Amino acid sequence: MYIYKEINIDEYFKDKEKFSLIDVRSESEYAEDHIEGAINIPILNDQERILVGTQYKEKGVKAAKVMARHLTLPKMLDKLNNIYTFLEKTKRIPLIYCARGGDRSGIVSTFLAMENNYVFRLSGGYKAYRRYVLDYFSNSFHKKIKVFYGMTGTGKTEVLTELIKYKLPVIDLEKLANNRGSVFGHIGLGKQPSQKKFDSDLFNALNCIDKEYIIVEGESKKIGRLYIPEQFYDKMISGDHYLIDCALKYRTDRIIRDYGGYLNDNKQELIRSIGVLKTHIGKDKTDWLINKFELGMLEEVVGFLLVNYYDILYKKNRKSKNTYIGVYASDEVINCAEKISLDIN
Numbered sequence: 001m002y003i004y005k006e007i008n009i010d011e012y013f014k015d016k017e018k019f020s021l022i023d024v025r026s027e028s029e030y031a032e033d034h035i036e037g038a039i040n041i042p043i044l045n046d047q048e049r050i051l052v053g054t055q056y057k058e059k060g061v062k063a064a065k066v067m068a069r070h071l072t073l074p075k076m077l078d079k080l081n082n083i084y085t086f087l088e089k090t091k092r093i094p095l096i097y098c099a100r101g102g103d104r105s106g107i108v109s110t111f112l113a114m115e116n117n118y119v120f121r122l123s124g125g126y127k128a129y130r131r132y133v134l135d136y137f138s139n140s141f142h143k144k145i146k147v148f149y150g151m152t153g154t155g156k157t158e159v160l161t162e163l164i165k166y167k168l169p170v171i172d173l174e175k176l177a178n179n180r181g182s183v184f185g186h187i188g189l190g191k192q193p194s195q196k197k198f199d200s201d202l203f204n205a206l207n208c209i210d211k212e213y214i215i216v217e218g219e220s221k222k223i224g225r226l227y228i229p230e231q232f233y234d235k236m237i238s239g240d241h242y243l244i245d246c247a248l249k250y251r252t253d254r255i256i257r258d259y260g261g262y263l264n265d266n267k268q269e270l271i272r273s274i275g276v277l278k279t280h281i282g283k284d285k286t287d288w289l290i291n292k293f294e295l296g297m298l299e300e301v302v303g304f305l306l307v308n309y310y311d312i313l314y315k316k317n318r319k320s321k322n323t324y325i326g327v328y329a330s331d332e333v334i335n336c337a338e339k340i341s342l343d344i345n
Contacts, residue, residue: 004109004119007095009128019095020087024104025126033196035097035129036204041082043072043104065103072107080111097122097129130196133203137229141206145235146344149218149318150244152310153251153302155330156217159244162337168344169209171216176201179224198226213240215344220317242340243324246331248306255302274301281309 012019021038023030026049030040044052048071056064087094094112098104101124109121122128150156157180160170174180178192193201206214218241221233228236259270271290278286285308292301326343330336 004096004113004121006101006123007120008123009132012095012122013132018093019120020090020092022083022086022094022096022108023126024096024098024108029099029126032194033130033200034126036200038097039086041079041086043079043098043108044068068103076111079108083108083112093118093120095120095122097125099125100127101125133199134229136203137199137231141231141235143206143209143211143235144213145232145239146213146215146242147218147236147239148215148242148244148340149324150330151251151306151314153255153306154244154246155250155254155333155336156244158254158333159328159330159337159340160215160217162333163215163341166337166341166345168341169211169214171202171205171209171214173202173216173219173228174223176205177223177226179226192224192226195226199229202229202232241324243327244330244336245327246329248303250331251306252299252302255306256298277305277309 016037021035023034023038023040024043025034025040026042026044026046027040028046030038030042034040048068052064052068052071055067083094094116096105096109096112096119101122105121105125109119112119124131148156148160157172157174160172164170176193177198178189180189192198216236218236219228221228271293274289274293275286277289285304289301289304292304326340328336328340
């Protein structure tokens with residue numbers, strides 16, 4: 001009998017460098033989220049999973065298993081060859097996982113064990129990994145968070161990017177979320193990752209940092225449609241707070257520079273985003289802004305939005321939280337980052 005070995009998620013993370021991860025779930029399951037470093041070799045693709053699922057609902061477990069066998073076995077040789085090609089490159093021990101540590105990972109692990117004495121399957125599959133990530137944020141994340149706040153256009157992201165050059169432990173939450181964290185935050189960036197993928201990417205980023213603290217930009221609980229993990233956000237609120245500030249002219253110029261490249265390809269999307277503000281600033285002002293935007297009067301549009309929408313919203317949200325350890329002027333981003341690096345280090 002060919003036997004593979006089981007390993008749980010805690011054991012994997014204690015010695016993960018010796019394993020080659022192979023995710024045998026469907027392509028959409030993998031795309032939604034997966035364990036970092038895993039390759040995807042689906043045993044059943046999305047369409048085949050639907051067929052098997054329908055068979056299960058209509059005719060029961062046995063009929064579904066028979067269908068899965070007929071769909072899987074004719075292609076198994078190709079799947080195994082792809083796995084062996086991957087393993088030949090990595091020279092590591094294969095670790096197979098599916099959604100829950102069930103039939104999909106079991107059948108692949110069994111086939112691999114015919115030729116390999118060291119084949120492992122992840123107990124509980126992806127579900128076990130997901131629980132591990134959530135438990136990390138709930139019980140195991142203890143780093144101090146230094147949070148840099150500032151009104152829209154003060155260049156917080158630019159400053160934090162400069163801080164990376166000083167080897168400081170910066171995590172760009174907006175980059176992980178693929179959203180700039182405002183009503184215009186999605187423009188030109190494409191689709192956001194899933195909530196699970198965002199959580200995983202943040203988990204992976206945190207585990208690459210060996211310092212006792214991390215640096216992030218101040219955010220609301222949501223970045224676009226994604227939520228910052230609750231316990232992580234609580235630590236942001238209770239962490240060390242700093243303020244980045246600069247003159248309105250610099251803020252206006254920065255916004256125009258950052259979004260100017262999207263004017264041709266994303267003009268209608270920008271207009272729709274301005275229209276979303278109707279409930280906040282009224283129809284007349286929204287129509288006025290759209291008209292000015294279409295006339296190319298960007299400085300007037302951006303200046304109005306900063307003063308009459310973003311600044312008001314920012315001051316409202318920060319009203320009871322305006323104590324800062326340090327305040328830094330970002331008119332010159334490089335100088336600002338240098339001053340911060342000296343103070344923090």
